[in-house]
Amino acid sequence: MSTHAPATEPDQDTISHEWLSWTRMADFSDHAPPLIVGGEGPYVIDADGRRMFDGVSGLFTTQIGYSHGAELGAAAARQLETLGFYPNWAATSPAPVELTGQVTALSPERLSRVFFTSGGSEAVESALKMIRLHWLGRGEPLRRKVIARRGAYHGCTLGALSLTGIPGARAPFEPLLPDVRHAENTDRRNYPDATRDSAWLDATTAAIERMIVAEGPHTVAAVVLEPVQNAGGCLVPPEGYGARLREICDRYGILLWCDEVITGFGRLGAWFGSELLGFDADVVTFAKGITSGQAPLGGMLFTDDVAAPLLDGGALYAHGFTFGGHPLACAVALANLAIMHREGVVENVRSLESHLDGLLAGVVDGSDLVVEARGRGFFRAIELRDASLLPAARDAIRRNGVIVRLDDRVNPCLAISPPLISTAEELDGMAAGIAAGLAEVG
Ligand SMILES: Cc1ncc(COP(=O)(O)O)c(C=O)c1O
Incomplete structure (x- = not known):
């Protein structure tokens, strides 16, 4: 033991x-x-x-x-002996830098930037704000709406809860953020007429496209979804769903955000479930598995294109947590990833x-x-x-x-x-x- x-x-x-x-x-x-x-x-x-x-x-x-406690503990002890903590506010340290290299190497190719948090809800908040700043920087301030899916859980902080589509979780804390809409999820029973898989694919992606069109595409910032939705009972999308959503998002210039807090780091049998299922996301949020839960760490990955307006305009990412990317958690994550590779x-x-x-x-x-x-x-x-x-x-x-x-x-x-x-x-x-x-x- x-x-x-x-x-x-x-x-x-x-x-x-x-x-x-x-x-x-x-x-x-x-x-x-x-x-x-x-x-x-x-x-x-x-x-x-x-x-x-x-x-x-x-x-x-x-x-x-x-x-693997002894191995993770030794990595944690080495980190504490070297540098117990230093914040990632306009500075960094070797463990988060090394972890950035490893996470970007494992993730889908376009995702080249990483922002670390202490967990999943913080990761979701961070992505929500990054996406807002992206569209402000692009000169499209009306693009504030995010389309999430019914029944999905994206976290419990008020921004993340706004994306969450579970009425019972939301109700006591409403009103929440106004710029969120919930489209139908992929549960096949929502589409009783779709007897063939192709009809199911058409219907479930059309539910999202219809919502984009109804809201006005120029007001929609992103579509957020889990590659396989947890709440509802592991709702696996139809074959081709990821690629079809990518097409829809491209048609209207909308960012595609996969919340991989559960599906990231191996759970579906790939490092990232979004890649396995063909989503080609612009933003990916992760947490949980990156440390095997043995230190609190989460984060978001995003593309150079998402980052570009902040870099070009010299904008401040006015957001961050004292313990985001904690060197101790990053050291544990590195040890965890080494074990995951080895085993x-x-x-x-x-x-x-x-x-x-x-x-x-x-x-x-x-x-x-x-x-x-x-x-x-x-x-x-x-x-x-x-x-x-x-x-x-x-x-x-x-x-x-x-x-x-x-x-x-x-x-x-x-x-x-x-x-x-x-x-x-x-x-x-x-x-x-x-x-x-x-x-x-x-
Ligand atoms: C898809 C998804 N997003 C976000 C979260 C929130 O993560 P955390 O509980 O680490 O804040 C969860 C938690 O289970 C989740 O499953």
């Missing part, structure tokens, strides 16, 4: 004073939340010593699993993708509770027939040794995204645990 239980067990009373993210704290008024104390490979270990397969990779983060994790996802297809098809066939399994690479969801089944299903699967995430934001789904180092045998075990849990509920 790479990590160990803390020397002293956390005090039960103190646990309930930590306010948790996206949590109804009232649920924990009479019992403590799960306490995870360690990990090994794709497994985590809780305070009772139970070893569970981490079927969500933390939160779509932990590409390399939990056994061949992207290749692992590609080689096990069809094995995982088969395993999840077996889960679907074996349970009356399941509508279907969707996804690409190691980014999957199982949709259940009824949202009321989700908590019992999640808990039963957990009792069978597998952590999955309940996602009822759009469709009733269990999110399944194993660490990218998982072996065929470990995936077999995961699928068996899911099947056994569903059978208990069924």
Whole structure:
């Protein structure tokens, strides 16, 4: 095991004073939340010593699993001994520079500039503002609108939340930014007349084009989307969707922005999902997998063309976070990328993708509770027939040794995204645990 239980067990009373993210704290008024104390490979270990397969990779983060703490820690220690921190405000340091080189080398060719943040929502905010400044610099101040998609999650800060198309997440904080519109996503069930794949492609891309035209193309700054939309249950677009959207954006001079906070850094079996699916994006936001979640880091990649008006006009990018591109997080990211290369994790996802297809098809066939399994690479969801089944299903699967995430934001789904180092045998075990849990509920 790479990590160990803390020397002293956390005090039960103190646990309930930590306010948790996206949590109804009232649920924990009479019992403590799960306490995870360690990990090994794709497994985590809780305070009772139970070893569970981490079927969500933390939160779509932990590409390399939990056994590389010593190596990541040594990289972090070296960085702290050399330079504990220096801000990236009109200055830089070796770790973010080296990481810039590596990220631009791994990313689609046109994406030559990187801005680092501490996480995904900050990355999305940063892109939103970069795009505003781009169009101001181009002398097109009316291009402020961003077209996002229904059901998509892009973060929880108010700008990112404005792009988020989940009514329940938005409602308490409205009014949000006015210049955002939400077009229909790629869920095939939105297009009941589209019996053939080509008709589905036409219909789902036309939904975005119609919105651009209705709003007035000269007012639209960007289209933002995840290559595979998470909320809704891994909505994989039809073949050709990326290329068609690129054509539409080019037709109206609009920037195409792929939010790869989840799909970046290997999850779909390519370093960047936007490249795999042919989007040729102008802007890409990323986070999570760049450090395998083991230090907080995110950022955006963008093209020279996006940067040009700021460079030509000498404009200030009036935006940045004290801890953006923290040298410690960049050092951990570099160590993580070295491990990902060495262990061949992207290749692992590609080689096990069809094995995982088969395993999840077996889960679907074996349970009356399941509508279907969707996804690409190691980014999957199982949709259940009824949202009321989700908590019992999640808990039963957990009792069978597998952590999955309940996602009822759009469709009733269990999110399944194993660490990218998982072996065929470990995936077999995961699928068996899911099947056994569903059978208990069924
Ligand atoms: C597509 C996407 N964008 C943005 C975010 C926000 O990232 P963070 O939680 O790091 O702020 C998320 C988080 O899951 C995400 O999935």
